Amino acid sequence: MKAVVYTEYGTPDVLHTAEIEKPAVKENEILVRVRATSVNFGDLMARNFKAVTPSRFNMIGMLWLAARVMMGWNRPRAQVLGSEFSGVVAEVGAQVTKFKPGDAVFGYVGSTFGAYAEFLCLPENGAVALKPDHLSFEEAAAIPYGAIMAYNLLKLVEIQPGDQVLINGASGAIGSAAVQLAKLRGAVVTGVCSTGRMEAVRALGADHVVDYTREDFTQRGQRYDLILDILRKGSPAKFRGALTPKGVLLYASFKQRELLEMLRTRRSSGQRVICKLVPENQETLNAVRDLIAAGKLKVGLDRRFTLEQAAEAHRYAESGQKKGAVVLTLPQAAPSGAA
Ligand SMILES: NC(=O)c1ccc[n+]([C@@H]2O[C@H](COP(=O)([O-])OP(=O)(O)OC[C@H]3O[C@@H](n4cnc5c(N)ncnc54)[C@H](OP(=O)(O)O)[C@@H]3O)[C@@H](O)[C@H]2O)c1
Structure with a gap:
């Protein structure tokens, strides 16, 4: 499958398109064909984490150490960024009961990342929910992280x-x-x-x-x-x-x-x-989803880029010019039987 990968920390230029292996679903997981993902605070920080010294990190030092070990000391361990996503369920594991192929979903995978790719696997009990109908895939990819965190902080x-x-x-x-x-x-x-x-x-x-x-x-x-x-x-x-x-x-x-x-x-x-560090959970995403569906929570989108333009999108997100969320879009699956 196509993905945007990075094998070293650095400027947006470290991001490039590559063919990587499509993930295989485990029994409790769903495989999502990604339609949109975002460029958020976590992506920008993880892309250049080597430059994030303990003093530049705006959380306690212990969390910096944990993040540096988890992300990879000298080189990124997870080579595909992207923590927010929207898309369509392509396949479900044998024990999955909440979702079925064809469901339009949106969600947040946090520091496991992986959404800058055509396909993403995640547990059905993760922060994933059915996408509100009136929301475009682009809008749906730009809201889960911020809304989950704001909801749990204000609670x-x-x-x-x-x-x-x-x-x-x-x-x-x-x-x-x-x-x-x-x-x-x-x-x-x-x-x-x-x-x-x-x-x-x-x-x-x-x-x-x-x-x-x-x-x-x-x-x-x-x-x-x-x-x-x-x-x-x-x-x-x-x-x-x-x-x-x-x-x-x-x-x-x-x-x-x-x-x-x-x-x-x-x-x-x-x-x-x-x-307080607040959790990323499905329960909150469902509450957020209900607010969106009722028209009580909206997303301010700024610019859309294609997946292949990820480096440009990161440059724009860091330029100080952005007015709202920045998203990367991926094409819809070709109809079956198409060449
Ligand atoms: N407690 C938790 O569980 C938890 C969970 C997730 C994230 N976080 C933390 O949340 C932070 C990221 O939040 P985010 O994703 O919302 O970031 P973000 O999207 O990058 O937004 C940062 C905001 O801060 C504003 N800002 C920049 N400089 C400022 C200044 N000098 N005075 C006042 N406002 C200023 C920006 O305004 P302009 O863009 O208009 O300049 C923007 O509104 C990180 O530090 C992360 O560690 C905490």
Whole structure:
């Protein structure tokens, strides 16, 4: 089958198209013919992981070490990137009961990757669900990761209607889903992003949008009941100054400093800090799917590239110009009997 592979870490130029062996389904697995996949934070980081030093890694050092060992110290172990996918089930293992050949599905395989290819195998109990009918394959490949993470992160906190919620990093995969999920819970949402992505964040329903290149949101005089910080950008002391007396600072990315703050505020009846790694699971993807099907969660797509243009797509995603999700598309299967 055709795939985009990389055998060394580096710039987008390390990505190239190759023929590799099609995966074989195990008893509990489904084989998906991939129709679209995305270029997300994980793909960009894994492609160039050798350059990601512990200080550049925005999670605790122990996780950097685990990731470096798992991904391969000098060379990538998994040679096919792509963690989000949409496609059509081509084959199912003998024990599979939830899916059948022909089902249109979407999902997230996390750090096992493998979706930059014509076919992908994954367990039927993984983060995979039937694709909402009205969603294109491109849209469906751009939402699972961000929506699953945002849903599971926001499950950790209470949001009351009228609460002031700020998402620091509102234009990215997790942040853009978080804006919409917080709005669904009745919050007044402020999204923080760069100039070029402000319109996109407004279109997701944010009540206020702050451009981090021009303004420091902590100096606006507004207090927030919840600040969700996606990339660990900014000073924790300033963040706490922008919280209400019982406000919560929720970190998607965290190091020792934030963990210590969490321990310190664990039993506090005032401000609290929360850091947590959240799971990627089918249950959450099903909940996300229902929200999408009900028109309550949408995807902001930017540019589409073909699978063969993966290097170009990575360059664009890293250019600082992207306005929404970047996807790679693959052609539909030829009708049986066609040459
Ligand atoms: N806790 C967990 O379980 C968990 C799970 C998955 C991922 N993560 C973490 O989540 C992070 C990736 O999130 P993502 O996939 O949503 O990333 P992403 O798609 O790359 O989005 C990053 C966001 O941060 C914004 N940003 C960049 N610089 C900023 C600054 N100085 N101030 C404020 N915002 C800024 C970007 O805005 P512009 O694009 O407009 O510049 C964008 O909105 C990683 O650190 C990863 O480790 C945590």
